[in-house]
Structure formats: C-alpha cells, structure tokens
C-alpha cells in the first residue's frame with residue numbers, strides 16, 4: 001500500500017561545503033514545503049561566504065546541531081517528511097554516512113530517514129577527480145582523494161537513496177520526486 005504524504009515536506013540538510021552551496025540555497029528557498037537541517041560546519045561556512053542572510057530571509061524553519069542525541073530527528077518518525085535531500089554533502093558527512101556513523105545532526109537524519117524508508121537524494125560534492133570550486137573570495141582547484149570518490153559512489157548504493165553528481169542532476173532528481181509525489185507515489 002503506497003504511503004500517503006499529504007502534510008509531509010522536504011527535509012533538506014546543508015553541510016559545510018562551499019561547492020555549489022549558493023546554487024543549492026537558491027534552489028531550496030524556492031521549494032514551498034521544506035525544513036532545513038544545518039551541520040555545525042555549514043553554520044560557519046554560510047557566514048564566510050556571506051550567504052547566511054539569504055537563508056534567514058527565506059523564513060524557512062531551521063534545525064541546528066545543538067543536541068547530543070540529534071533531537072530534531074524525532075520528526076522523521078512522525079511522518080513529517082516525504083524526502084530527505086543532503087546537498088551539498090561534504091566528503092566528511094558522506095564518509096560517515098557510508099560507514100554507518102550517525103554522530104551529527106545530518107548523519108543522524110541520513111540514518112533515520114533510511115530506517116524509516118524515506119527516499120533520500122544526496123549531492124556529494126566530491127564526485128570528480130578535479131573540482132574547481134569557490135573558496136571565500138576566489139576560485140580554487142581541489143583534487144578529491146580516491147577515498148572521497150569511493151564514498152561518493154557508495155552512498156548511492158544505500159536503500160532508497162539517489163546519488164547525484166552535479167547541481168543539474170540534483171535539481172532534476174528533486175523535481176522528479178515532486179512529480180512523483182503529485183501522482184501519489186510512495
């Protein structure tokens with residue numbers, strides 16, 4: 001029997017990656033029904049890139065990583081979310097998720113969404129051997145390690161998880177999910 005999601009929303013987790021952070025923000029603030037889960041690192045990174053006001057002005061409900069037991073994850077058990085998006089996902093968060101570690105708010109929402117069989121869309125920022133990315137004030141080139149690339153591949157092998165490799169693919173996956181929800185799929 002398909003699950004009904006009349007009142008459910010997107011849960012969108014932001015982690016401390018500068019790569020496509022602006023693009024992810026711009027996209028998510030246009031979604032109607034979305035709550036944001038912030039890692040401790042992204043709270044700092046949003047300030048460094050001067051994006052914090054964009055998020056605050058959008059008046060989206062935000063959950064901060066301020067408790068040891070990741071209290072906000074309780075909402076996943078209440079049926080409040082139809083989809084979890086983690087974008088952008090740092091190599092740190094992706095590696096922890098792949099190893100089954102849940103010791104931060106974002107790694108906890110990944111684990112709990114998985115355990116509640118809620119579909120997950122991940123945009124890992126380290127999916128290519130060479131990435132040109134903005135640092136605050138300038139562009140830099142970084143060379144993700146084999147371990148980063150391997151974890152980015154492995155996260156897509158989790159149950160109910162779609163892994164996307166660039167911002168366009170991410171947007172497409174989210175829009176496809178919305179279309180699917182409007183047709184009452186699970």
Ligand SMILES: Cc1cc2nc3c(=O)[nH]c(=O)nc-3n(C[C@H](O)[C@H](O)[C@H](O)COP(=O)(O)O)c2cc1C
Nearest residue numbers: 015016017018019039041042048090091092093125
């Ligand atoms: C300005 C800035 C930009 C960063 N960009 C990235 C990035 O693009 N990818 C990444 O994996 N880590 C990036 N980091 C490092 C992460 O923020 C750091 O690994 C942090 O511990 C990740 O924590 P989280 O996964 O809980 O958000 C950046 C750090 C800073 C200060």
